[in-house]
Amino acid sequence: MRFSNRLIKPLFLASSVSVAVAACGADADSSTSATSGAGGATTSSASTGTGGNGGGTGGATATTSSSSAGTGGAGGGDGKAFPTTPGNVFSLQYRNSTDVAITVWFEGSQPPCSSANALQCDSVPGGVPWNPADYTKNWAALKSVFAASGTHFFVLDASAQSHEVDVSNRIDLEPGETLRVQLPIKDGHPEWYFARNGVSQSVGTKGWVTKKGVSMPASERALLFEYNVQAKEVYWDLSAVDGLNANGTMNYEGPGCAGSVNCKCDSAMPKKCSTNLDAFTDANDGCPYITTVNGAKVCSNPKFYATVDAAVKKPSWVVPASAFTTDSVSTDYPDIWNKAGKPSGADMASAPSGDSLKKQAYHIWWATNVVGKAWLKYLQANAAGTCDAYGWAYDEMKWKAGDTFDQNGNPSLNTTISPLVRCDLSNDTYVNIDVTKVM
Numbered sequence: 001m002r003f004s005n006r007l008i009k010p011l012f013l014a015s016s017v018s019v020a021v022a023a024c025g026a027d028a029d030s031s032t033s034a035t036s037g038a039g040g041a042t043t044s045s046a047s048t049g050t051g052g053n054g055g056g057t058g059g060a061t062a063t064t065s066s067s068s069a070g071t072g073g074a075g076g077g078d079g080k081a082f083p084t085t086p087g088n089v090f091s092l093q094y095r096n097s098t099d100v101a102i103t104v105w106f107e108g109s110q111p112p113c114s115s116a117n118a119l120q121c122d123s124v125p126g127g128v129p130w131n132p133a134d135y136t137k138n139w140a141a142l143k144s145v146f147a148a149s150g151t152h153f154f155v156l157d158a159s160a161q162s163h164e165v166d167v168s169n170r171i172d173l174e175p176g177e178t179l180r181v182q183l184p185i186k187d188g189h190p191e192w193y194f195a196r197n198g199v200s201q202s203v204g205t206k207g208w209v210t211k212k213g214v215s216m217p218a219s220e221r222a223l224l225f226e227y228n229v230q231a232k233e234v235y236w237d238l239s240a241v242d243g244l245n246a247n248g249t250m251n252y253e254g255p256g257c258a259g260s261v262n263c264k265c266d267s268a269m270p271k272k273c274s275t276n277l278d279a280f281t282d283a284n285d286g287c288p289y290i291t292t293v294n295g296a297k298v299c300s301n302p303k304f305y306a307t308v309d310a311a312v313k314k315p316s317w318v319v320p321a322s323a324f325t326t327d328s329v330s331t332d333y334p335d336i337w338n339k340a341g342k343p344s345g346a347d348m349a350s351a352p353s354g355d356s357l358k359k360q361a362y363h364i365w366w367a368t369n370v371v372g373k374a375w376l377k378y379l380q381a382n383a384a385g386t387c388d389a390y391g392w393a394y395d396e397m398k399w400k401a402g403d404t405f406d407q408n409g410n411p412s413l414n415t416t417i418s419p420l421v422r423c424d425l426s427n428d429t430y431v432n433i434d435v436t437k438v439m
Contacts, residue, residue, distance in 0.1 A: 082432045083160040083178065084255060090190040090234070090425065092181040092227065094207070094433045096173040097248075101212035102438055104179055108135025108169040108217055110205045111142055111194050114149035114184035118193035118200035121145060127197050132217040135169045143167070150184040172212050183229065189425065190229045204228040204235070209246050209435050210296050220293040221300045223273060223389065225250055225433050229425070236431050237420040238271050238389035240379055243300040247273050247385075247437040252421065256428035265423035274385025275299075275378065277439050280314055285383035288375070289318045290439075297439040301392070302375050303349040317374045321346040328368035329361050336360050345369065351393040359409030363399035366392050380417055390419050 082093060094104045106112075109130055113121035121142055123130045130138050146152075146167040156162045158176035165171065171179050183190040193202045208222040216222065221243030228235040238250055251270035257263035277299060278286040287299035289308065305321045308314070324345025330337045337343070340361035348365035349372065351358075366372035376391045390396065396419065399411040 082253075082430065082434075083156055084428075084430075085162075085180070088254070088428050088430070089185050089188065090183060090229065090427075090429055092183070092207075092431050092433070093178055094171075094173065094181075094209070094225075094435060095178040096175055097434050097436050098438055099175050100438065101172060101174050102209050102435060103212050103214065103216075104171045104173060105208050105210065105216060105219070106169045107205045107207070107219075108132055108139070109194075109196075110192070110203070111139055111146075111169075112149075112151045112167070112181070112183060112192045113142070113145055113194055114151075114191050115186065115193045115200065115202070117145050117149045118202075119195045119198065121193070122195040122198065124196040135217045139167060139169050150182070152182040154180040154182065156180060169217065187231075188427070189231045192229060206239075207433070209248075209438055211438050214294060214296040216294050216296060220296070221291070221298040221304060222246065222296075223248070227431055232425050234423050234425050234429075234431065235420065236423075238273055238387070239419070240273070240387065240389045240391055241301065241393055241395070243298050243304065244273065244275065244379070244387070244389070245277070245296060245298045245439040246435055247275065247277065248433060248435045249273075251432045251434075252423045252429060253432055254426075254429035256426035260426070263423060263429065264426060265421050267418045267421045269421065271388045271419065271421065272385070273387035273389050275380075275382040275387040276384035277437060285378065288315050288378055299439070301349075302371050303346070303392075315374060317370050319371075321349060324349055324371055325369065326365070327370075329364045332368070333361075333364055336364065345371070348372075349392075356405070356407060356409030359394060360405045362392075362394060363397065363405075363409070363411055366395070367399045388417050388419050396420055 082095060096102050109123040111121045111123065123138070143166060151167050153165050153167050153171060154162045155165050155171070155173065156178040162180070173179055183192055185191070191202065192205060193200060195201060204226060205228070206219065206224045206226045208216070208219045208224050210216050210222065219242070223244040223246045224239040224241075226237050226239055234252060236250060236252065249270040249272045252263050252265055253269070262269055276284060276286045278284055279290055280286040280288055289300060289305065289312065290297050291300045291304070292298070302318070302324070303321060305318065308318055308320050326337065326343070326345050326348070329348065330342070340358045343358065343361055345365070348362050351362040353359070366376065372392070379387050379389065379391045394410070395417070396414050397410045397412070398414045398416050403411040405411055
């Protein structure tokens with residue numbers, strides 16, 4: 001998640017303080033203040049029904065435990081509609097459309113509480129951050145707070161039969177199952193609040209998936225599903241800034257979208273990631289270099305190529321990060337390279353700074369260097385299918401020769417991919433995530 005200085009709205013608001021935050025994989029210069037309030041508790045229920053662009057499940061209104069079948073709009077990797085729930089305001093949902101059991105992970109330091117209960121959901125109590133190994137235990141201790149906030153998790157089977165499960169940073173899903181995340185509702189709008197060291201906050205958050213049995217409480221080079229719900233808007237995106245380990249689609253849809261082109265969003269949907277995750281061969285355009293993290297296979301971003309196994313089949317451009325050249329920044333744009341402090345190739349691949357002069361060098365490196373170009377081509381223009389996801393930290397802006405930079409170090413607007421989507425928040429809608437493959 002990139003915190004810096006661009007003109008993208010923040011991915012979630014901040015309470016008690018004004019915080020400038022950004023779309024994950026993107027950067028921002030906007031800051032906002034808080035909304036407040038709590039949502040009410042809800043009992044378990046679900047039904048399938050018509051879904052605008054593809055339906056979805058969700059709800060913040062109490063309903064009885066029941067389900068019924070119906071028709072749904074287009075949605076998901078197999079075209080099957082997501083289930084919908086009567087009384088829904090807004091929800092997130094993840095569906096397992098793979099043939100293996102998976103785990104859906106949430107950012108453990110950001111438990112989903114209401115603004116009214118945010119201070120009870122402090123992930124940095126007394127200034128000491130929670131240990132990722134303790135996230136599941138810490139969320140379990142918040143069970144009554146989640147209930148008071150109106151946060152509820154439901155798992156639906158393939159026939160949309162629903163049962164409530166404890167709110168947790170990790171939820172297992174069997175093939176065909178869907179997780180519905182019901183957020184707190186205040187004044188008809190969803191919330192996602194927590195606290196850090198006594199300060200109530202609501203900032204952009206994320207989820208990711210692994211095969212069941214893998215322990216990854218902190219995201220490790222996985223494809224990220226990022227979302228931000230504000231009072232009247234929702235922002236969301238796919239990010240492979242650190243790497244990817246899954247394929248899937250992400251969409252904003254539901255009955256509340258009826259009659260609206262793209263459900264009042266600023267980009268065509270759904271967003272898809274269909275990049276080939278198989279090991280590289282000369283013919284398959286597969287992952288350039290597969291590594292293992294916490295027992296899980298991942299397709300790492302080149303910035304993580306600390307060492308490279310000579311025995312593994314890979315493209316010629318896959319080399320240790322220490323061997324990345326500074327071409328073509330130092331060779332063709334020496335003034336920009338010098339003003340940026342003469343960063344190494346590895347530093348420009350990582351793009352750790354929000355400094356405007358350094359960002360200019362980063363943009364040129366990713367647009368011209370053989371490593372940066374090859375990674376983005378593999379990820380976003382793969383022979384197996386495209387991936388509308390961030391490929392590096394500032395990838396929402398694409399530099400090309402002749403472009404100038406603004407005061408924040410950004411070139412002209414991206415014309416190649418559009419991973420970040422902003423939508424006007426409508427009642428009875430969902431951010432639907434369909435997981436179609438996991439490494």
